[in-house]
Amino acid sequence: MRTLALAEYLAEGGAECRLLTTSPHAYAVMFWRNMGLPVTTFEALPASPADTAMTRSAAAGADWLVLDGYYFSDDYRRTLHGSANCLLQFDDTVSWMDNVNLFVNQNPGAERCETPTPNSLLGARYAVFRRAIRTLAPVPHTEPPSVLATFGGFDPASLVLAAVKALVKTVSDCNVDAVASGELETERAMRAWARGHGDRFHIHSVGELAPLMGRATVALCAGGTTSLELASLGVPMVIVICAENQRAGAVALAASGCAIIAGDGPDALSRAAVLVKDLLGNTARRQKMAAAGRRLIDGKGVMRIATAMHSCEAALVKMYR
Numbered sequence: 045m046r047t048l049a050l051a052e053y054l055a056e057g058g059a060e061c062r063l064l065t066t067s068p069h070a071y072a073v074m075f076w077r078n079m080g081l082p083v084t085t086f087e088a089l090p091a092s093p094a095d096t097a098m099t100r101s102a103a104a105g106a107d108w109l110v111l112d113g114y115y116f117s118d119d120y121r122r123t124l125h126g127s128a129n130c131l132l133q134f135d136d137t138v139s140w141m142d143n144v145n146l147f148v149n150q151n152p153g154a155e156r157c158e159t160p161t162p163n164s165l166l167g168a169r170y171a172v173f174r175r176a177i178r179t180l181a182p183v184p185h186t187e188p189p190s191v192l193a194t195f196g197g198f199d200p201a202s203l204v205l206a207a208v209k210a211l212v213k214t215v216s217d218c219n220v221d222a223v224a225s226g227e228l229e230t231e232r233a234m235r236a237w238a239r240g241h242g243d244r245f246h247i248h249s250v251g252e253l254a255p256l257m258g259r260a261t262v263a264l265c266a267g268g269t270t271s272l273e274l275a276s277l278g279v280p281m282v283i284v285i286c287a288e289n290q291r292a293g294a295v296a297l298a299a300s301g302c303a304i305i306a307g308d309g310p311d312a313l314s315r316a317a318v319l320v321k322d323l324l325g326n327t328a329r330r331q332k333m334a335a336a337g338r339r340l341i342d343g344k345g346v347m348r349i350a351t352a353m354h355s356c357e358a359a360l361v362k363m364y365r
Contacts, residue, residue: 045072046134046150046172046269047112051081053175053346054353064102066090071225071250091115096123103127108353110134114289118142130356132349134172136268137289140164145356148172148349150272152340153296165352168296170345171272176254178343180277189261189324191215192279194223194253195286196266202230203286205237207264207313208245214317218324220245221256262323262330264316267294275302275337280330282319284312302337 051061063076068085076083084102088094090113100123103109109128111121116133121143124131130145139157141147141164148165155167191211195203208222222238224231224247231249238245248256253270257263263274263281267290274281275297283294285308297303304323306316323330 045075045174047110048072048075048079048081049172049174049346050110050349051076052079053350055081056175057350059107062102064099066095091117091120096120100124100127107357108132130353132353136293139166146349146352150269150345151293151296152272152300153292163356165349168272168275168341168345170348171276171341171343172269172346172349173273173276173343174254176252177257177273177276178346180254180258182278183258185259185261189218190259191218191220191320191324192223192253192256192260192263192265192274193220194225194256194263194265194270195284196225196268196270202233203266203284203313205230205234207284207316208234209237210313210317211264211320212241212245214314215321215324218244218261221248221260222246223248223250223253223256225250262320264320266290267297271297271303272341275300276341276343278334278338280304280323280333280337282306282316282323284308284316297337297340300336300340302333302340 055061061081063083065073065085066088073083086098088098104127106128108130109124110132112134121131132146133141133144134148136149136151139149139154140159140161146163146165148170150171152168193204193207204222208220211220222245224234234247238247257274257277257279260279263279265271265281265283266286267283271281271283281303283303284306285291285294294305298305304319306312306319
């Protein structure tokens with residue numbers, strides 16, 4: 045989704061952007077196609093020799109090749125040199141990277157690393173959002189308050205269903221928007237469960253989250269890009285850490301004052317439900333958290349990355365004149 049946000053912004057400026065993926069059924073692919081951006085899919089294990097060969101062929105002559113994935117090693121990047129003119133990689137687990145022209149870690153706190161390099165774009169200043177998020181107008185909160193429960197684009201453990209069950213035991217006076225991003229059977233089970241609990245629980249298929257974020261009083265979520273989007277919109281959040289690569293960003297969000305960490309493991313969701321209840325009953329704290337999120341992330345990261353890309357291109361042109 046963050047490469048989609050970058051492609052969307054560059055395409056608005058006249059660039060031609062294409063997604064290459066070995067995961068044609070990933071939900072993000074639907075967003076690319078819905079925006080009218082072309083998608084090329086091929087069957088190969090990520091970062092395998094077959095992947096390398098097809099990526100080199102597809103990227104031949106491109107100005108930029110943008111990588112986003114935890115399996116793109118230094119050797120993989122080295123084999124791609126010469127396909128596109130420049131290489132950019134997103135990764136939120138490290139603070140520097142070899143064999144790239146630009147490296148982006150958009151996690152808050154990444155800029156405090158001990159070994160930054162001139163080609164590293166680090167921290168929340170570079171958080172990448174789509175236009176739907178950047179231009180979302182604030183929505184006045186209504187009563188009862190609204191809780192958004194979402195655990196990213198793929199939720200194989202059905203955490204969101206467990207989360208809403210924890211909320212129903214703990215929070216009595218709120219509406220809940222829950223995003224079903226697991227298997228289809230899980231979504232059906234969620235809808236059946238919600239029908240037995242009146243009109244408080246609204247189950248949504250994976251789609252555009254911006255309207256749900258805009259009306260949320262509090263969010264219960266995982267770490268990752270969604271938590272950065274919520275911070276930029278001023279939505280106080282309770283974070284359940286679902287993967288180790290989310291921990292550093294979640295800790296930084298909590299340190300900034302815009303999020304509370306419920307932890308990880310089997311008891312995290314019940315703790316999260318209690319924290320959500322506490323936030324719903326504390327308007328002053330929610331206001332402070334909202335202000336902290338907006339201060340931390342201004343939503344202009346995609347513009348800064350595009351500027352760095354243009355500067356990199358200009359430097360290369362000057363070098364080879």
